[in-house]
Amino acid sequence: MFFLPLADDVCTIVNASEVIRLDPQNFLQNPLFSELESIEVGGKVLIFQGILGNFIEKLVKSCYNDIRDSGGSPPMSQEPRHLDNCIAQSDCMPSLEGDSGMATKHKINQYITINGVKRWITADTMQEFAEKVIKLSGTAPEPQKHPFDEYAWNWFNIYSKPTVATVTATTYERQLRAYLVPAFQGLAVEDIGPDEVQRLFNGMSGAKTTKDKARMVLNQILDAAVEDKLISSNPLKSRRVKITGKASKATPPYTVEQMRYLIQHIGDIQSPVDRAYMALQALHPLRLEEVLGLAPEDIDCDNMTIHIRRAVTHPTRNQPEVKDTKTESSHRTIGLSSLAVPYLQQLEAAGAFLFGGDKPLSYTQVRKMCQRIQRDTGFTENITPIRFRTTVLTDLYDQTKDIKLAQAAAGHTTSAMTLKYYVKGRETSSEAVAAVDRLYSA
Template sequence: MTTSSNAVKLPSNGDGLTAAALDELAQRLAPVVAQHLVNCIDVGNAPLQKGSDPTMKINRVVTINGEKRWIHANTEQEYAEKLMQLCGGMQQAPAQRHNFADYANTWFDVYAKPSIEKATATTYKRQITRYLIPHFDGISVEEITVDDVQRLFNDISGTKATKDKVKIVLNMILDAAVEDRLLDRNPLKSKRLKITGGASKVTEPYTQEEMRYMAHNLTKIVDSSDRMYFALLAFHPLRLEEVLGLKWADIDIDAGIIHVRRAVTHPDRNRPEVKDTKTAASVRDIGLSTIALPQLIPGKPDEFVCGGSNPLSYTQVRRMNDRIGKQLEFDGAITPRRFRTTVLTYMTAQKILSWPSQQPDILRLPCA
């Protein structure tokens, strides 16, 4: 049997360890005790003794893992040894685990949803319910590894853009877990991860022939409200939500200018929501197409051009697009996002930088 060269002799007062020695012992044993002792509370800082005789028995209560225990000793040294034995013999309480689904939903409800746009919140929630919870079903946050994250993205079919949306949400959840000390490191930060996917489908512009056909056949659209909507949508570089957000106060017919100031979206796939434009740069003035101008029948300044006192719902817009396509007898589909791409494409090709002095050829066609 050998004696460790690192052994330290602690000072004694003859009856046991001094108070200073006990403090030093506690510091040295702290790492070992931490492995076994959970919520160990010494009740009372001074030993409970009867009489003044230092050889009398010590009676002290400690709480270990929620259970109270009495320790009886004649000296502080004996008390310390019995405390260590008791701690070593107690079964360590199991570490608390956090179900991923519960943790993710709490993060969304408490931190994400209250501070972001409704449309963005809807997108975040979709990533959580459609991809994250099904993949991490039954797994605690503490158990998530780089392998688990890689398998998630391997299992998602679709474009790289789709996977990136999932990554954004998962990254915020795992960052919160690191902050809460449930994880030492965010697995998404690993250099081993490979997130690949196909390219997003390119929005194809309508051909010049298709645009000319629609411009020449505007009068086939029966309802005047439908014609105004379509003329603004098809012949301007506007997003659908920007067209739906236009009020009559935003259209200066005399100057031939459209002031883009707001948007109308449908985060719940039906009820309209009036909000700011997509970006700060989206607040802008653009020229009014000479094709659209004759179709406009001005209303009250505070009314929406499309919808009147209330903006159009998602269902109303979808049905209107279907109705317009049928009345135009157009072979293709009326796809709102394709019109903005079309106008911007021709503006770029013809190096058009400003309106109304300059307009693409397709926007200067007569409606007859």
């Protein structure tokens, strides 16, 4: 920041009018005043003394010409009187910018004091004068900042929403509306540091998986800001930022006894569609969206296989959307359980989808179907589709000890995913001790 020494370099309208003995209002109303460049500081209009000298000279010339035009007598000297002596002689030194001998060609010839050093500046306009002062003072204009909410929505609408699955875009939008935009309201992207990021996660309640969803979206936005050179580094990647929270509740498998009960009572289910659904969902490691995406031709009873070619998701809960499988590995063929065949053969499927006909089932329809199955079978717990997938993968691995086989059946990209989230294990601690005892006592 630089300061103009008011007493030496500039004067107010009142001071200027006193110099030429005019009322301030008359001074402002003079036609020549429109040519007089000025600046406004703190609500006061200020004029550089060098410009004021040129203005006074024009006034004198104007008065002189008025006398000649009116037939009056010219002054003793045929040349109009110049008032250069209104500016101190020291102000007429050569420009320090290399314009020696050329200062009078500029409209502004003025010195100012910057950091205690007097510098002479010449310019044709006030804008040029200001830019030269800024350059000499080493003070660059403050760059324009980018409000976080505008930047985040721009990223979402241009780079995220058109390139991800609808269900993923819906999740991202939910994180922006519920957490990110409210947390950084009024802040620019450039103002967000590790402190602001940590406050966001400190203020969020719920499981750590909920915070991880917000973290995933925020990380992509801040990475984009780094790429756009708005910030030098992503504050979310600071070692100081810690994201904690209670662990989400794992999906427990049904017990072996519960599964045996359900399989024995499929015949008690009243609706053929409900029976076929239960036979497919309970006996195979399928995602709900994969079951809903099955077409009649995907069930090959002759070769005892099921072809998983598509999925049905519900981004807005009850508006089904047909899409490709979750991953390339999810596009697969698995074995068909012989226990399910009789119930599938009883289903008179017609239309594009095995369940629903021309239009796949909605979440509401699936929930009501599960309630009917629970009622018809007399099962004491809720019928939950995701629990069947976890249960079948747990028992598949428990019986075969082949993680690659379980991975292929699940349609996972890696076996680590299968082990971490779906294989829960059936052995108890006493069985583990017994296994060790058998090995070491042999």
